[in-house]
Amino acid sequence: MTVPVFQEYEPAADCGCAGCALQRRTAAARSLPPRLGGHPAAHGARRALVLATAAGVVLSAGAAEAVAPAGHATGPVRADGTAGPGPAAPQGQAGPLMGGAPGPPTGTAADEPLALRTTTRAEIISRAKTWVAAKVPYDMEKYWSDGYRQDCSGYVSMAWGLRGNEWTGSLSSYGTRIARAQLEPGDILLFHNPADPNKGSHVTIFGGWTNSAHTQYMAYEQTPPAARKKTTPLAYWSNSDRYQAYRYKGLTGGSGGASSAGYPGAAAFGPGARNAHVTRLGHMLVARGGKRFYARGPGPSWSEADRRATRAFQRAQGWRGANADGLPGPDTWRRLVDGTGKDIPAAGAGGRPRAVPPFPGRAYFKPGQSNAHVERLGRQLVKKGYGRHYVSGPGRRWTEADRRNVEAFQRAQGWRGGVADGYPGPDTWRRLFS
Template identity: 65%
Template sequence: MPVPVFEEYEPAADCPCPGCARRRRELVLRRAVRAGGHPAAHGARRALVLFTAAGVVLGGGAPAAGGAAHPAGPLHPAGPAGRDTDEPGPETPQGGTTGLHGFPLTGPATGSVVTAPLPTITRTGIIERAKRWVAEKVPYSMEKYWTDGYRQDCSGYVSMAWKLPANEWTGSLHRYGTKIAWADLQPGDILLFHNPDNPTKGSHVTIFGGWTDQRRTHYIAYEQTKPHARRQATPLAYWTNSDRYVGYRYLGVVADDLSVGGDPPSSAFPGARRFGPGAANAHVTRLGRMLVERGGARFYDKGPGFAWSEADRRATAAFQRAQGWRGAEANGLPGPHTWRLLTTGRGRDIPPVAGQSPPPYPGRGHFRPGQANQHVEALGRQLVRRGYGKHYRTGPNRRWSEADRRNVQDFQRAQGWRGGAANGYPGPETWRRLFR
């Protein structure tokens, strides 16, 4: 006899199929009966615990032959379920949707679309709120709530930064944003991965703080993870399940005049007051990186950095002199014309020093799987300059990759080397010839 379409589907407690497993997990994450949740959730929680215990004792098993099939359920908009991987995912078990300080939500149940007016906030405001938890080193917890009322896990962190009226989770945050491409990310947007088959395995969300490099391979991520809230450079989109993350922009975001925490998205000149002694902002960082790309790397010992330095002034002046400018036009402070040439890639590069010798060979240990350092990036850039960069898909970076090895191998073979002399790992002679 067919089941009526309005009758709620109750998952079997001992069925391991994806549909039943997903349904049991959904019921477990619902609110308790005393908080207005469905009574079936209590039974599902008990069934899930009993089923897990039985699996430990009996060692699991395949479903009986001829058993009824169960629906797998639709995938979440943030992407398909996370694949099995040997890489550890973020330890961020998911809490459900709750009110501030964990109080039960009131009013009608939330649906798939948000219709109520949302609090508005600027991008700068989102990042400033995110920085508070980083500065206070708010410890990670799925069960505790910080003094501002938000749950101390990754989705509670985003709820706080977006100034949402309640604590959301990775399965509901997408309702408060609009999906965007990675190329369109701006500070205050989020990168979200929700695993609908098992929300506690791999599901995570980070706040995008800005690009860290011109090739857009890494970004500043604000995230709540063990042991506490942090801010750090992160590969796009994340260390694990990277291809499963989806960008979202908060529906209540309003414009402000300056992006925070990374490369400003606009190529318009930000104004002379953004540069010079005492200046510290994302535009200074972007200027330095553009100057490095145009031949100014020798002026920087450590940077480019967030704060204006003498290295920035000297590199800017060298670029201005390369255009044939003199006097006040080459004072080392960027104006609209300097900025336009840098952001559009036009004008002449900073010339190398006459008779300059190649950089010293740093040693074989820097060019091995798992290594990440400035020498790997310098090698990659030089390979591209010499026309041996065809294996890069996103451009060279600080982490050694198979693309680096294959490009080095192409260069070695062009020297007439074969066998072990063309293994793709640069030695002193490869380095000397590449940089001469």
């Protein structure tokens, strides 16, 4: 009798990178009927066992060895397919970047040194913004053009500049545990459920506090349907008490405390200055949209390019006069290091705040009304990221979807009660269009 031989089965493909191989293995496992070990939920399948016999090659029973995926926070999914208060999809396992040279092993043991790339808070937030701007779709099996997996932990791996795609069970190896009160932009809030990673596990990037009580923060996260930036209750919509704060071990510049304490002083900048702080300033300004000011650069010698780029960043914050003189003070430095504040607008935008259209009056926004102001309001809500309640539109007729989207925007400002009733007033209008 011929003895069965079990061997690794790799579907043929053009690309041999680890990411593509993982996708091919997953597809192979999914293509099998359940009686042969396949299943639609066989994410992260590592291998298929092939039974070689004298009569030919057939798949044995139990051929797919499925690996339980790491989880992603569970939560309701609306009828229109958009995410509810909490995300509701799993996320993939640790692995090298897709399409690139294999990096060092991921998920290393605690006593093994990790090969960390150094980065700054500004660079972390800048990278996080790229996926939000591109509206990268959530998908635990797909990889974005930068090689990172399109799920919550792949997003953090990208923002932190890790050499591979990590998951919620390994990201803590790359960070230092901190208290929530110490959170600064670029840190993360991580919940990994070791008992059942499918239930609740998720990670977000801390983008800064959005209220003085420090009960809400701006979260950058990868969640269905796409990467988003959203005001979020500390620590998250669900399992809030189980999230832990971590700071990337490779962080440079203000990584141990208040980032503004790293301000080197006014004497470090201006005509005649030559030092590493000038170089760092230039790199941070480039990351915030100031690349066009540098013909070469940035370098250690203070130049007119540094002054112009700094002035453009200051004016982007709405500052004028002596507060926008092109010389970085503590507030300018803090926003650059933390990755907070507004980026330098693109060339041609002038760097000036856009004029807010006059508020037409409350009478235009109530049941039964149909006018151009309602449609204009709706389009601005969508532009700002508050259009999830629209099934179609927005349009000229006031609907409950308009009211709910306005309410979501108002609540994101920290308003409650009667000031967050979903009907726009002058303050809502000004903030929405500014």
